[in-house]
Every structure is written in C-alpha cells, then in structure tokens.
Amino acid sequence: MSNFINPASWPLILAVFIFVILTPKEIVDGRTISNVLNKAIIKTIKVDKDEIIDCYDIYKQLSLNHPSFHNHTIQMRPSIYPKNIKLDNMGTLQLTQTWHKYGTCPHGTIPIRRNIGKYYHSTLSHKHHRSKPSYYKKPNTLQPNGIRDGHEYAVIKVRGNFLGAQAKINLWNPFVETPEGLSVSQIWVVAGDHDDLNSIEAGWEVHPPRYGDYQTRFFILWTTDTYKNYCINLECPGFVQTSSDVSLGCNFTEMSTFNGNQKDATFSIYKDQNSGNWWIQIQGIPVGYYPSSLFTQLAKTAVDVEFGGEIYDEKYKERHTTTQMGNGHFPSEGVFGISSFFNHVQVIDENNKAKDPEDVETYVSNRNCYDLKVDEKHTNGYGFYYGGPGYNNNCP
Template identity: 45%
Template sequence: MGVLERESLDQTKLQSYETREVIDCVDIYKQPAFDHPLLKNHTIQMKPSSNLKANGSGSVEGVLNQAWRKYGECPEGTIPIIRPQSHTSRHAIRSNPHLKWLNKSRLGSESDGHESLFYIGQYAVVYLNSGNFKGAHATINVWNPVVLDQEASFSQIWLTAGPRETVNTIEAGWRVDPGSSPKGAKLFIYWTGDGYWETGCYNLECPGFVQTSDKIALGVLLQPFSTYGGKQYDITVDIEKNQPLERWWLRIQDVDVGYWPQDLFTSLKDRADKVAWGGEVVNLGLDGRHTSTQMGSGHLPSEGFFGKASFFRHVSIVDGGSFGRDPENLQKRVSKPGCYDLIINEAERSQLGVNFYYGGPGYSAQCEK
C-alpha cells in the first residue's frame, strides 16, 4: 500500500507503506544544491551533452524498483527527495569525517600512493592509481549483507584526485547501514572537496549535487536483492566528466540522475587521477575482534562465482572523449583475504568485460582478528 497526496502548491508527497519511505517531490529549483554559496547563480543543465553507452548484464536483471514509484511519479519540474525519519541517524564514521583520520590502520604505505583512496575500513577492490580519468563505469551486483549496528557495508565506484590531506572524491553505488530505516541496500552517492573534513555528504543531505531526474530517489531502498544460489540483480553506474561545462554527471540504469558541478572541487575540477571499484566494510571491532559485518553476498569468491559471491561487470574507464574502454593493468588491494577477498575473472571477459567477484563474511574461522 501507499499514498500520493498534494501537501502544497509546489510539493507532492509519495509514501510507501511497505518500506515506510516518504518521498517529497520538490521543485527542481528549490533543491538543496542551491543553498551552496558557489551555486547561487547556477544554471541547471538538464541533460549531459553525451553519455557512456550502456553495457548488457547477461542473464542478470537490472534493479531499480524503488517502492515509492508504485504509487505515482513526481510531477514534471520536481525531483524526488527522501524525507529523513526522526529515528534515522546517519552512519557515524562517514558522517563524522574527522574520525577517518584518527584510524591509523590504513591500506598501503606512504610509498605506494594508494592510501589516498582509502581511510577507515576493510577493502576488497581493484584500482588504477595513476592516470587522467574522465569517468568510470560498472555493473554492480546488489545484495543485502548482514551489517552490525554502527557499521556499514559498501559496494561502489570511487573517483579521486589530489593529495591525501585534501583529497577530492566522488563515490556512487549501494550501501547497507542499519542506522537508517528501512534496512537493506540503498542507492547512494557521496562527495568531498577537502579530504572529508568540512565539505561533502551523502546523497542530497547537503548542498552540492544537482539532481535533474524525477525518476530516481537517492538514499532509497533498492528492490529486489540477489539471493544465494538464486536470481541475481544489479545496477549500472556511470560517472563521466561532461563537456563543455565540465560537470561530473551520474547515470544510474541508463537514467541521467544529475551532476556534481566543478565548483565543488579543487583537484577534481578537471580530472580524476585515481579510480577504484569494489567493496568496503567499516570495522569498529566492538567485540574485541574483527567484525562479522558482511561484504557483498557475505561469501568469499573462493566458494564459487555466479550466484554465490557478489560481482562487478563491464568495469571501464573514460580517459579521453566520451567513450569507455577496458582498464589495463588493474591492481588489486585486499586488506584481509580471510575476511573479504577478490578474484578477477578472466574466463568470461569477452562476454562480461573486465569483471571480478568479491566479498566475504567477516569474522569466521578464516578471519579471526
């Protein structure tokens, strides 16, 4: 069940009783982005001038069945924004960026240059650590991993630039955060222009990202989820620097969602110099041992591939023009292989592009600390 009702002349409310999510259809010119001091006189670009071409997903079904859309659509000239619930608290680690720098167990070392991508957490990722990147693409398998309270599990793309202390980053994918309701994998974006210190946020929780689509709500539950040994679902995610206005456009499941204006960034104004794909788990170690928060499907890729471990397919980059290509010389970073692992799958590359399987259960006989 659900409702569709007019709350004012310029705002409509859509509500799904099955997920208890409330969506406000907000005038596109009254969205949070325009509270940013650098965007006061911003002119909205409704569509990018070019797009990456979508890649097929084989036998996997795309998942963008947000429950609120069963009960209506936002009127033309508005965008959907999920209404915060009074009991909803954002994830403590990501919501307080200063804590990222208090944890000294980062990936890599000063010499490898890779730690500027990652701060707190456990990772199973592939990445390119040096380049001139104008975009990235992937098809991401959607699951509903078990996540302990105060922790989180992410499957996403990162595009970053700049030194570690002031890194600029754009991130997109899905996350599970039990601190918010309803529980389950939710579509998310994130950005920062100063190393997570003062700028940036998830979705539309602060001024910055300019949404143009009335079809997709950020931060909303994705349905259905993949099941172990059963049907698999995924989402396609594209992030591309678009000419001639130099804005970073987000495309989800072939829908142009909106963009990050270049004014939000310093190092990312022109390009990204690092890109990564894969999973992250926040490990607070509250029980004095490694967390049992799961990544991906909650199963290691050594247990089996399709229908068992989670996957990324059609991984590609844009490094010139408006077309994607396969990344070459991908590096792999797995912080604790017994807890979460990653295997690049070369066997099906001709059909699925660059693809890999990743994830794991966290604490287990193989993952004790």
C-alpha cells in the same frame, strides 16, 4: 500615526494566529516546516510508516543554495556522452526503487526521501563511517593487517587520467552486525592526495546509522578535503538533481539470491566535457550532477578510479565483525551466483572513450576476512568477484 491596531482587524489577526498554531508541522531535512506553506513540495508520496517521498520543485532544491552556485543554470541532461560506453545492457533490474509502486513525481520535480527521525541527520558528520582506502595512508599509520580506523576494502584500482567510470554491480542485502556498521559496494572517482583529496562515489550501501534500517540503498558521496568533510545524497548543497524518477537514499525492489536469480544495476560517474559537470547515472538514467566548481582536483580529471567493496568494523566485541562484504561469500567458494560480482567494468579516458581498465592493481585489506578475484575469462566484459563473511576461523 497611531500605534494602536484597528479593532476591525482583530478577527483577521486572530484567524492568522490560529492558522499558524494549528497548521501541522513536520521535520524535513532537519527543519521544522509547514507543508501547507512550503511551496517547494509539489507532491508527497506515502510509501510506508518509515518512508515518505516529497516531490520538490527542481528549482527550489537545497543544492542551489550552495555559495558557488549563484545564478547557476540547471543542466537538465548531459550534453555529451562517453564514446563506446555500454548502454545497451543496463542490468537486470526493471523497477528500480520501492517507492515507484506508490506513485510518481511530476515532471519538473525531484523525489527526495524525507528524513523522519530514525537515523542520524549527519550532514558532514560521523566521519568514522567514511574514509579513503588504506593505500592512500602513510605506511606507519596502518595496522599490521592493513586495516585502519575500522575500514576494510576489497577493490581494484586503475591509475591514469580519467573522465569517469561505469560498472554493473551485483545487488545484495549483506548482514551488518551492529547499528553502527556499514557495508558498501561502489565506484570511486578520485583526484588529489593528502589533505586535498577529491572523491565522487556512487553505488549501494547498507548503513543503519544513516537510514535507520538494514536495507540496501542507492547512495552518492563527495568530498574535497580527504573526508574531513563529506556529503552523502542530498544532505547538504552540492549535488544538483535533475531526475524525477530516481530518489537518492531509497532502497531497491529486488535483491540477488544465493545460487539463484542474480540482480544488478549499472552505476556510472562521468564528466560532461562541455559543461565540466560530473554526472551520476543509474540504469541509464541521468540522476543529476556535481558542478565542477565544487572541486579543486576533480575540476580537471580523475587520476584514480576504484571499484569494489568496503565495510566498517568498530570491533566492539574484541573480535572481527561478522559484517558481510558483498553477499558474505569468498570468491574461492564459487563465482556467478555464489559470490558477489562487478562486471562490464569500464573507465572513461581523457579522450572521452569508455574502455576496459588496464594495468589494474588489486588491494585487499585482509584476505582472511574478505577477498577479490579477477574474472580472467572476461565472460561479461572486464569483471571480478569479491566479498566475504568477516569473522571466521582464519579471521579472528
């Protein structure tokens, strides 16, 4: 057989070569791809110069590449919902995310925010930006004020055996002082301890290293090894998204105003008893799930549930950060409209019943910097006010 190419084929080969060279290349999820050849992207929605949404074929999403998902069948919707869960009041937000103004993703696709270079593509990295609350630490690892590794908290904690949690979280755009800073308001669903702590988290965050800006964005997170490794949103295989309406890592359209209109959204994490999958839900919309096979401890139930705020302070000015938690105001300054809130807080017990939390513990790293106050009136179900400005006369 001859090794020479038939000259008649040269025009075709040249055409293919030119096509490959000239096809526009873009960076998506850290990979250089050709949109023409990438069959996973069904539609692209241009939001602005720093925001693009790609509508991916649901069956070609990154999570299905996880080693434990061989022959995984996507569960399109939860098969069972918790009993008594408050679904009739899903918060005051109507249009959830800004990209909705520019288009929609077709049925059978999922919207993925394109990584376009402003922030660190940090799959399982930049570990100093995430940590477990300090009360998991051994006492001798804590600084005198309860702060460790720059993380500070104002949270409530409930212990027991749980299949999930839900809360309506007030939406704000807190000031974050440095490009390395972080301000989070979220739910933690936790099991295990020491080096085998499992956690699923959902809420909103302002995190410039991840997004390249200071906007308030919807996020989820999971870890199985006490944050030695963790994954946020869809940055690595793990979370199986099913919703075509909600994009992880995208910003919200409306924020609360001080002493004015209050905006909030309902965030839920719960275990489907039939499939074992841990579902994430926002505003009553099932966004997707973490398969139970990802976890060691959370393969069964959660043993701790937490609600509240977290900030990261790198102390680069030899003083406390001015990064705000919540809206930057203490609960002592006032409640609804003045400081930030969680309300309609519920835990889901091992009988799959949603209920108000009981025997609640409060943990605040440093009350001079941030604080938390439970609403004893229970005006809107079980709730609390939290937050603070950070640096002030009493928080040097």
